[in-house]
Amino acid sequence: MRKKIVAGNWKMNNDLAQTETLITSLKKQTNTSNAEVMIAPTFTNLWQAYQTLKDNAIEVIAQNMHFADNGAFTGEISGGMLKSIGINTVILGHSERREYFNETDELLAKKVDTALAKGMRVIFCFGEVLADRKSGNHENVVESQIKNALFHLDAAAFQNIVLAYEPVWAIGTGETASPEQAQDMHAFIRKTLDSKYGDIVAEDVSILYGGSVKPANAQEIFSKPDVDGGLIGGAALNADDFFAIVNAF
Numbered sequence: 630m631r632k633k634i635v636a637g638n639w640k641m642n643n644d645l646a647q648t649e650t651l652i653t654s655l656k657k658q659t660n661t662s663n664a665e666v667m668i669a670p671t672f673t674n675l676w677q678a679y680q681t682l683k684d685n686a687i688e689v690i691a692q693n694m695h696f697a698d699n700g701a702f703t704g705e706i707s708g709g710m711l712k713s714i715g716i717n718t719v720i721l722g723h724s725e726r727r728e729y730f731n732e733t734d735e736l737l738a739k740k741v742d743t744a745l746a747k748g749m750r751v752i753f754c755f756g757e758v759l760a761d762r763k764s765g766n767h768e769n770v771v772e773s774q775i776k777n778a779l780f781h782l783d784a785a786a787f788q789n790i791v792l793a794y795e796p797v798w799a800i801g802t803g804e805t806a807s808p809e810q811a812q813d814m815h816a817f818i819r820k821t822l823d824s825k826y827g828d829i830v831a832e833d834v835s836i837l838y839g840g841s842v843k844p845a846n847a848q849e850i851f852s853k854p855d856v857d858g859g860l861i862g863g864a865a866l867n868a869d870d871f872f873a874i875v876n877a878f
């Protein structure tokens with residue numbers, strides 16, 4: 630069964646004190662929707678966030694992880710380390726990881742494998758840049774990102790995969806994909822999954838939209854039949870805005 634999910638990706642924002650303040654505000658909010666709510670603080674604040682929220686319905690998730698279990702990878706964090714502090718979900722393939730840290734589909738396939746082998750849930754991100762959208766190549770780009778990183782998996786693996794379509798031109802720019810553009814791409818993503826795995830997988834996978842989702846536009850985007858939620862950046866840094874988006878369902 631497809632789930633509704635709203636996940637806040639805090640990116641490299643909020644030190645420990647700011648994290649505690651924001652979580653205190655989040656705990657005062659009421660979820661009147663049927664959406665699962667997640668937040669992804671920075672690594673240094675995951676433990677504190679998890680401890681503060683472990684009796685709350687808000688799930689604390691990670692923004693990234695390495696594919697190896699351990700070893701000489703200075704500055705990296707493994708899935709086992711995340712699991713050991715109670716983190717069961719990880720965002721992989723965010724466009725900022727792809728752009729600034731050279732993460733390729735091939736690398737992401739290895740990260741996905743490791744996360745799934747650890748029993749973790751993956752929020753797998755992908756999306757086209759503006760030039761691809763302008764040239765009409767956006768569906769080809771998204772199709773190859775999905776195929777290259779995920780199509781080695783078996784159908785059962787998709788029970789622990791959430792997809793997040795994030796057109797790069799809409800991230801942090803204030804320019805949102807129109808609800809129709811989001812719907813069209815989400816429907817295309819289901820068609821792509823259907824071609825390999827059949828309609829049960831295609832219909833059951835949750836597909837989130839990310840890119841300048843705000844309280845003012847969330848309801849219209851979430852009203853589209855193939856949009857199952859959002860991956861929220863800037864607006865997730867304010868508790869009122871974030872829960873206005875959660876409650877837009």
Ligand SMILES: O=C[C@H](O)COP(=O)(O)O
Pocket residue numbers: 638723795799800801802803839840841842860861862863864
């Ligand atoms: O992970 C979140 C996305 O990059 C969207 O960020 P944004 O809501 O600030 O555009």
